[in-house]
Amino acid sequence: MFARDRLDLKLTRLERKxxxxxxxLGIPDPTPPTDWADIDDLIRRGKLVHAIKRYRDQNQxxxxxxxxxxxxxxxRQLG
Numbered sequence: 731m732f733a734r735d736r737l738d739l740k741l742t743r744l745e746r747k748x749x750x751x752x753x754x755l756g757i758p759d760p761t762p763p764t765d766w767a768d769i770d771d772l773i774r775r776g777k778l779v780h781a782i783k784r785y786r787d788q789n790q791x792x793x794x795x796x797x798x799x800x801x802x803x804x805x806r807q808l809g
Contacts, residue, residue, distance in 0.1 A: 764788050766804065773805045781805075 752759065765788060772781035778801060785797045792800070 761791075762788070764800075769801065769804065770808060773801065773808060778802075778805065 749759075764785065769781045769784050772778070772784060781801045781804075782794070782797045785801055786792055786794070789797065789800075
């Protein structure tokens with residue numbers, strides 16, 4: 731458990747540093763923004779599996795767990 735937390739913290743710090751380097755060098759973020767409109771509609775209709783699939787279609791580098799977590803977080807935000 732603690733090893734996973736430390737790894738997550740290190741990964742977060744590394745991502746933040748890379749973001750700063752990219753910003754300093756003027757390199758745009760290569761990750762396309764997520765279009766939440768369709769995903770939000772699927773969440774509101776209770777179709778979470780379809781929402782997760784739509785998320786993965788838009789974010790092909792995302793694992794199934796990452797997509798599930800992102801959609802569940804979004805569902806909580808929507809209420």
